[in-house]
Amino acid sequence: MKFQEIVEKHGRHLVKDAGQYLFQQGEKSDAFYVVKKGLMKAYYVDNDGRESIKSFLMEGDIIGSLKSVFGDGESSFNLVCLEASELVVVDFYVLYDASRNDVELASEFVDFLLSYGMKKETREFELLCLTAEDRYRRLVSSHPTLFARVTQNDVARYLGITPVGLSRIKRRVSKQGER
Numbered sequence: 001m002k003f004q005e006i007v008e009k010h011g012r013h014l015v016k017d018a019g020q021y022l023f024q025q026g027e028k029s030d031a032f033y034v035v036k037k038g039l040m041k042a043y044y045v046d047n048d049g050r051e052s053i054k055s056f057l058m059e060g061d062i063i064g065s066l067k068s069v070f071g072d073g074e075s076s077f078n079l080v081c082l083e084a085s086e087l088v089v090v091d092f093y094v095l096y097d098a099s100r101n102d103v104e105l106a107s108e109f110v111d112f113l114l115s116y117g118m119k120k121e122t123r124e125f126e127l128l129c130l131t132a133e134d135r136y137r138r139l140v141s142s143h144p145t146l147f148a149r150v151t152q153n154d155v156a157r158y159l160g161i162t163p164v165g166l167s168r169i170k171r172r173v174s175k176q177g178e179r
Contacts, residue, residue: 003108011088022079031089032064038085042077053158132161136169
């Protein structure tokens with residue numbers, strides 16, 4: 001049984017408005033969410049109330065809290081809809097149990113986890129090794145439509161800089177493009 005078959009057979013459709021949470025930091029979540037329509041952000045809040053954006057999720061993306069499923073039972077991040085969103089919710093253990101008895105599904109599951117790991121490794125590299133301007137340029141290149149869908153404050157939080165820093169980078173990049 002393939003992943004899409006599991007989603008169709010066991011998934012339940014969910015509609016959320018902008019501003020509604022799928023789960024919050026510290027809560028239990030045993031589901032994977034497949035984004036059919038809309039936009040979400042996954043973000044952390046530190047002890048001082050500062051927000052750091054982990055990722056934006058768009059159509060076709062899949063997300064869940066592995067820490068909640070396999071770790072201590074609590075999600076380490078928040079997942080909120082930035083736009084009205086349509087999702088399919090799949091219980092993680094339905095997928096996990098089915099993958100243990102189906103080589104093709106297990107292979108898809110491994111491919112998904114590898115893709116997820118590579119995405120995380122790339123994000124870590126960008127945050128730890130690239131300048132803020134390089135991170136901005138990569139985001140513009142990889143997700144040009146994102147800028148029309150999220151606030152400048154959210155872009156800055158995703159890049160790990162202040163909104164003022166983002167304005168300076170945008171101005172500098174814009175001037176370089178004029179040459």
